[in-house]
Amino acid sequence: MEITRNNFLDELENIKRDLAKSSFVGFDAEFTAILNGECFKHRLFDTSKERYDQLKNEVSKMIMTQVGLTMFQYNRDLDSYLAVCYTFHLCPQVFGDIDQSFIFQASTLNFLCKHKFDFNKFTYEGLPYLSKAEEAIVRQNIKERALFNDLTRMLDMDEERLLQSYYSQVSKWLMRSKAETMYLDVENPVFRYIAHVELRMRFPDILTTDSLGNSKKILIYRDETVEGANSAPMVTLEDDLMSYLLGFSNIISLLEAAQKPIVGHNIFLDTILLHNQFIGPLPNQYSEFKRNIHNMLPYLYDTKYISHEMAKKLSYHEVWKSNALQDLYEFFAEGKCKKLQNGVNFIKLSRPFNVKQTYHEAGWDSFCSGYCFIRLGHWAACENRGSYRPVGPTETLSALAPFCNKVNIIRGAIPYMSFTESDPPRHRPSLLYLKAQRTINVGQVASDLATFGSVDIKPYGSRAALIAAGTQQTAQKILKEFRNSKEYRVAKYNVYKHSPAGKMAIWSGALITGSLVLYLLHKKLK
Known part of the structure; x- marks a missing residue:
């Protein structure tokens, strides 16, 4: 299911329920940049720290435009999984002093057009979001009572006129009508907050609240003598505003609270973008970045790394042609894994995709990642016990526990980045x-x-x-x-023979030793 501004609130309870019932969650993200810059080249020299240092300034120009989440729910009686897929469309926002930005490369536009990316859905219907750092700024402004002034200062001419029309409507109603209540249609949640506050300031006797059953209408009571009259507390208006501004960040908070295992494919860059977009600016210290991600998502699995390691158990004729997500998914989905001919779990999508299933669509890719995870886990569990039979999620996660929090490093000096331990030593030959x-x-x-x-x-x-x-x-x-x-x-x-610093150290040592010998000889002769 596609989630936009139009249906997010309607589907939020369903998302919460599906997450609570899941054994683990497939994850995927699509970005606004093709990774073809100099800093994105994968070099055999790079450790994960060096690669992080190269990327941390560049990714601030990128955002996730889509996030796919697939909740895999296990049915013990049927020994099967129900996969509930969501594709969230995201769009940056401007709010008060926060003006989120990103860069679209021409090559990215070509790529997205090729894969039929919906730019209208991105710009007009994309969910807002705030990082934890941005959220803290907004909440501080609310606490200091500075938010309303910041928002009204940012209004454009059309919004000023619209606000004036609300004042006029309420003024005419108070003077000319005997009706005890009236409604204003205010669709934009931010503008609705401004209207609530401004109307209460202009007309001290009225009471305002959001209309029950239709949050896009402001219900206005003439005064407190009207039966059933109530005024929404400011804290409620502020909480509603924050909930809207947080948008998809609410989903990130749900994942953080649920602590479900998160499964992606080749997610090194995804984790960097997750930090930048939903935690805050990337820290200079690589160790701090790893700690922040682990605190937010404590159980990460990367099917790229898992499949690379498990491929070592297969002969040349048994293994997949590559462990790119599409090839890996098709290898398992088409029953090409000879190790899994019997007793595999049935995996069913809860609903078909609205568009033709295509790779580079975040929801579909998140499903494929989770699908491969189930098959790899089944195979690993059966290898551990020495026999092939049905496997549930507990045994799957147990069998793949050695791979938990290890994220693949493409063509680097080390095989993976670890979020819970020191990264492994270099596994490439000496330089x-x-x-x-x-x-x-x-x-x-x-x-x-x-x-x-x-x-x-x-x-x-x-x-x-x-x-x-x-x-x-x-x-x-x-x-x-x-x-x-x-x-x-x-x-x-050899660092001592070939590096300038090593050579300098050797010559400095020789010079110091020579000077000391001359000094001792001179002293002895005297």
């Missing part, structure tokens, strides 16, 4: 140091090494470069090939 006879051309070096396997190269001075090899075999091939080369000298990188 290689290449020295050229003349000024180095990195493009030419890359071309010369391309046939040896997966490598990354970065300059290390005018005549040198560092080489990161994907496998030990690739590193050995390069060392062997250039052992007697006249053009390049290649050796295993």
